[in-house]
Amino acid sequence: MLLRPVLALPFSTLQGNGHGSFSKTFLSNFSLSSEKGKKFVASASREQDFVVFRPFEEVEKDSLLVPLNPQLSLARHRFSDVCEAAINEQINVEYNVSYVYHAMFAYFDRDNIALKGLAKFFEKSSEEEREHAVKLIRYQNIRGGRVKLHSIVPPFSEFEHEEKGDALYAMELALALEKLTNEKLLSLHRVAETKNDPQMSDFIESEFLTEQVESIKKIAEYVAQLRLVGKGHGVWHFDQKLLHDDDAA
Template identity: 60%
Template sequence: MILNQSYSSSILQRENVGLSLSRSSLKNSSNGLISAVRYPKQGKKSATTAAGRRGGVAVVLASREANNRPVLDAVFEPFEEVKKELLLVPNVPQASLARHKYTAQCEAAINEQINVEYSVSYVYHAMYAYFDRDNVALKGFAKFFKDSSVEERQHAEMLMEYQNKRGGKVKLRSMMMPLSEFDHVEKGDALYAMELALSLEKLNNEKLLNLHKMANEINDVHLVDFLESEFLTEQVESIKKLSEYVAELRRVGTGHGVWHFDKMLSNALMAA
C-alpha cells in the first residue's frame, strides 16, 4: 500500500486516527512504498482499519482502537530516486561498479601524479646509489635519499589505491633515466644533491596544488579531502626540512663540514 505524505497527514487529522508514525518518519517515507505495517495483538479486540482512496491514492489507516499502540515494523521498498541509479549499474565486467561522480579528467590527473611521484622516487634512488659508493662514502646522505625514494614510492602507491577506490584505472607511464653523477665543481656533491632534492619537492608540490585546484573546480570533494589530508601538509614540511639542510650545507663548505653534516644526518635518521 502506498502512504502518501500530503494525503496521509490531512486524512489522519480528519479521521482523528492515531497511527504511531512521527512527522519525520512520514516525511522520510514520501516517495517510498510501505508494503506492510504490523501492530501487536491486543487480546480479543482486533485492530480494525479504514481503507479508501484520496485523489487516486490508496490509503490504509489504523482505527481509533490502534491509537496508543506503536507500529512494530514497516517494510519499505526502494525509493523512487534509486531507480535511475539501478539503471546505471554497469553490466560489463570491464566497467567499475564503485565509480561514482569520478570524472575522466580526475582519473587522468591522478595517473599523471602517480608518474610524478615515481619519477621523483627514481631520482632519489639514483642519488642513494651515488652517495653509497666507496669513493664517496657519505652514508648519511645515502640513507636519507634511500628513505626519500621509498617515501615517494609509497605516495605513488597511495595514489594507485585511491584510483582503484574511486573506480578509475591505473595507467603507468615511462620515466626518464635519472643522472648517475651528482658532483658539482663549485657546490660539491652534497650541496648540489640537496638543492636538487629541494627543487624536486617544490615541483612535486606545484603538481599537487594544480591537482587540488582542478579537483576544486570540478567539485570533487573526495579528491580534495584526500589531497589535503594525505599530501599537502607533508609536502610543505618536506620543503621546510630540505631548505634548512641547504642553508646548513652552504655554511659548512665542501670539506670536513660535509663529513660532519653527514654524521649528523645519519644520527638523526637513526633516531627517527
C-alpha cells in the first residue's frame, strides 16, 4: 500500500484575507490517505476552494530531474553557464594578483633591499589573494560548476623607481591592483544579478566586497604616508611600523 500526502489549504487563506495563519492552516489541513494501486504523486492545483499540493508530480519536471550521466553535477540548480565562466575568470584574477604580490615579497626580502616590513605585508597580501581564489573554487564546486584554471601572466621582478623610490612605487601598484580587483568583483556581482542568481550575489557581497573596500582604504593610507616620508630614512621607519604592527596588536 502506498501513501499519498495531500496538503489542502483554503484558497482564501493563501490570498491573505485574514482567515488564519499559514502555519495553523497547514497543521489543521495536512492529512495522509492511501489509494491502492496508484502512484505516489503530487502537484499544485486548485480544487473548489482549496489548493492541493502534490510535490511528487512537481519533481518530475525536466528542470528538477537528477542527471544519469556521471560526468554531470548532481548539485547544480539554476546556475547559468555565464555565471560559471565569470567565476573562473575571477579565480584567474585572484591568482594573478597573488602572483604580483609574491613578486613584491621576493623583491623586498632581498639582502640588498632588506625592507622586511614591506616583504611581510606583500607576502600576507599574496596569501590572502590565493585564499580568495580557493574560496571561489569551493563555491564553484558547491554550485555544481566546473573549475577551469587559466594561465597566469608572469609579473615584474624589479620595482625600482628613480623618482618615487621602490616602496612608494610598489604600494601605488598594489593600490591600483586592489581597485582593479574590486572592479572585477563588481562585474561578477552584476553578472549574478543579470542572471537572477541571488545566492551568488549574496556570496560576492558577504565574502568579498566589504573586505575589498577596506583593503583599498588601508593601502591608500600607506601610499599617503610614503608620499610624506619621501625616499630616505622615513621609508625605514615606515617599514619598521609594518614589520611590528602585529606585535603591537
